[in-house]
Amino acid sequence: MENNNIIQLKNLTKTYYVGETQVHALRGISHTVKNGELLAVMGPSGSGKSTLMNIVGCLDKPTSGKYFLEGKEVSTYNKNHLAGIRNKKIGFVFQNFNLLARTTTLENTELPLLYSNIPGKKVKQMAMEALSLVGLRGRELHRTNQLSGGEQQRVAIARALVNNPSILLADEPTGNLDTKTGEEIIEIFKMLNREKNITIVVVTHDPEIASIAQNQIHIRDGVIVNGKTE
Secondary structure (H helix, E strand, O other): OHHHEEEEEEEEEEEEEEOOEEEEEEEEEEEEEEOOOEEEEEOOOOOOHHHHHHHHOOOOOOOEEEEEEOOEEHHHOOHHHHHHHHHHHEEEEEOOOOOOOOOEHHHHHHHHHOOOOOOHHHHHHHHHHHHHHOOOOOOOOOEHHHOOHHHHHHHHHHHHHOOOOOEEEEEOOOOOOOHHHHHHHHHHHHHHHHHHOOEEEEEOOOHHHHOOOOEEEEEEOOEEEEEEEO
16 A cells, blocks of 8 residues: 555546536545544535545545555446445445334344355354443344434444444534533443554544544645644
8 A cells, every 4th residue: 555545535526417507516625544543524504525535435436537445446446346345445435324114233234244254153253252342242133223322323333333434534523412421422432443453434513533543634625725644
């Protein structure tokens, strides 16, 4: 991996069409994220940060520019290839948890492994290890409606970790949580970054959450307007 860079963005643009109107969501984003970095992406609604996260997460492709993940130019990949990258390299954590209703903590955590060739016993072992990392050992048979909001977000983090991804992408991960619970979730991200050396990119409106990151970028009108680097 070149210079230990896990993510390299080179002059990314993204243009949408709403009817006959062009919407320039990204206007030339260039940035590098090093392996093991914790990065906060900030910006107001409509700034382009969600569009950027979709591209970094291989959910979308740029209109122009290049995206290198672990040294490979994934911006040229087709949808099937991108899906494979998402499943193996990227873990997602969302504001609304996105857990399956009426299923257990363990079943939710195993979900990304269901279509793999990994034996069932190994799948369970991997899920249990991920749940242990987020402090939910002993809660694996509880159903989602029996969990608090903080516990549900821990399950979502465990699910994101179960494939041992290179990158964890978190979109407003504390947005639906009270302050104390949100702080506990942020401590989990800090631990994963510090002890497991997982590269984490967090989209947030909250300056307190952004302050835990080694680096920050601020996006407005589709461009990076400023940033902080240690």
